[in-house]
Amino acid sequence: PTGNIGIIGWYVPPWLAAKYPDITNWENLNKYADMFKTSESGDAGQFLGSDPSFVQFDEAIVKNLDLDFEVVFAGGEAASIEAFRKAEENKEPLIGYFYEPQWFMSEVPLVKVALPPYEEGCQDNEEEVACDYPNTELKKIVATEWSTSDSTAVDLVKNFQWTNEDQNLVAKYISADGMSPEEAAAKWIEENPDKVEAWLGA
Known part of the structure; x- marks a missing residue:
């Protein structure tokens, strides 16, 4: 192993986790949903997806955990980074898909939201996913x-x-x-x- 762990998940900006510590547990997200409403998410809170082509099950997770959120896609990594940067600078509520290792974490150390733990097979049926993403240990390969x-x-x-x-x-x-x-x-x-x-x- 290199020592790196590949992590995909749901994140919030540091200011939000500091002000509302329990927001980092999925079971408390609905009580904060109104805070995340945008014109794009309608009556639900906005969850910022990244690029629909990325490995992601966010729409299924929202649905199957009965969360009052609507997934709105940022369109890509650069847009996600800029959204999280502005959310931290302007103290604006934001929750969204992100991953590490990623250089932006050294600028804004996003805080991961705890979803139901990943278990083998919990993502086999994409429509029924209700668990976190798996962590991946990065390994060395040589001839x-x-x-x-x-x-x-x-x-x-x-x-x-x-x-x-x-x-x-x-x-x-x-x-x-x-x-x-x-x-x-x-x-x-x-x-x-x-x-x-x-x-x-x-």
């Missing part, structure tokens, strides 16, 4: 021949471990701060010597 060679890089790859937060930060350096990948890597290495030494077996 067998190379892994048994005497290359000094083999141990580096074997020892490599970092967190979603580490990856989010390096990705932010590149995507938001305009650094080259080499500059971003150098900055992170300078700030995390202990982790790098562990990778190198130092």
Whole structure:
């Protein structure tokens, strides 16, 4: 494993979770539904979907958990990021689909809403989904021949471990701060010597 966990789920901006701590449990969402109403969601609260082509079961989850929300699609990642950014800056209510690792989490650390826990098979029938998305452990894959060679890089790859937060930060350096990948890597290495030494077996 790389140390990264792929996470998909429902998120709210930090200010909202701080002001209404129980909003991070799906069982309390209906009492806040009116807060999320928009012209696009009508009489229901708006749930901001991302891109309909993404892996998502949000409409089924809303229906099967009997939540008073309407899924409105942002249209893509950039639109979702901008919506969450504005929601945090302007202290506006927003709940929507997001995922990590993702560089934006280093700018605005969105807070995940707890849905009913994922269990094997709970998403087999797309129309009946009423559970959270599964977490995915990201793994390393290398050629067998190379892994048994005497290359000094083999141990580096074997020892490599970092967190979603580490990856989010390096990705932010590149995507938001305009650094080259080499500059971003150098900055992170300078700030995390202990982790790098562990990778190198130092």
